[in-house]
């Protein structure tokens with residue numbers, strides 16, 4: 001295990017002006033991070049809530065939080081787990097905003113989904129807003145191709161975007177089933193609008209479906225008509241939204257070359273949210289669940305460089321001391337929004353629930369939930 005994460009993490013969101021932080025809503029009684037009783041307090045609140053509480057922990061969460069998760073997983077697995085617990089009135093989602101929205105959509109109306117820090121968003125999901133996607137669709141209509149286009153949105157998108165896709169007969173996908181989603185979409189139409197992660201869309205289309213880079217165009221929501229001429233839209237098979245993950249987007253071809261020179265024989269294993277030139281250089285590509293499985297099954301003594309979020313890589317390195325597991329990049333890079341969920345926020349939300357006070361509840365309005373659910377159900381029905 002060769003990861004050195006240096007000094008302890010800064011506790012994001014603490015000591016700053018709350019008004020400067022979008023969505024922060026911890027009125028007054030967030031416990032100090034220095035409180036030595038935080039772990040004990042979280043345990044006590046969890047015990048007091050008993051079966052009324054179900055805590056979900058995304059793989060990218062900090063260890064201090066993940067220790068309290070009843071189940072860990074990627075965003076889709078966690079939403080399914082929430083839906084499978086109708087007896088728990090409180091779901092505390094240790095993840096980011098779009099995940100809590102999906103959990104709210106998939107759980108019963110009586111269940112409350114709580115996000116311990118409302119500022120835990122996702123920069124990728126924020127790169128596609130409803131108005132921008134509406135505008136894009138109008139550009140497709142103006143180009144006369146909207147009827148040929150099937151929209152697909154990655155799970156990492158807001159409920160609004162999932163609902164847009166549901167209204168237009170499309171589907172949600174995850175990094176595990178993106179190929180199946182594309183195959184399904186191409187059986188219904190000749191073009192796909194892929195939201196919001198251009199890299200997952202491009203990597204799946206080119207590396208798994210045999211399309212060429214020339215079949216793909218990138219729609220930039222910050223430019224008129226996406227920065228594309230009508231002919232470019234008409235000729236494209238994949239219309240990729242110009243969004244990306246700020247964590248996975250950091251890995252470069254140089255990171256791969258560098259780790260190969262430092263660790264002879266290393267296996268490079270990356271997430272498909274990485275840039276195309278990175279996945280092209282990698283030995284293995286797959287979702288977080290795939291990465292976990294690969295390392296669980298890897299032989300002792302093997303060496304791995306992993307291109308995904310650092311909390312997960314560090315946890316895997318700690319779990320497999322018989323293997324060399326390193327972070328693909330030399331620069332330490334956590335998902336800063338995932339890291340906003342820390343022990344003080346978790347304790348605050350659990351203790352509030354134990355008092356009968358629901359804080360930071362995530363709710364999706366009925367109409368949005370209806371259409372977003374249609375897109376999620378379509379994903380579940382993928383062949």
Ligand code: SF4
Nearest residue numbers: 122123124245247335
């Ligand atoms: S790792 Fe990337 S995609 Fe995942 S929550 Fe963080 S910013 Fe969003």
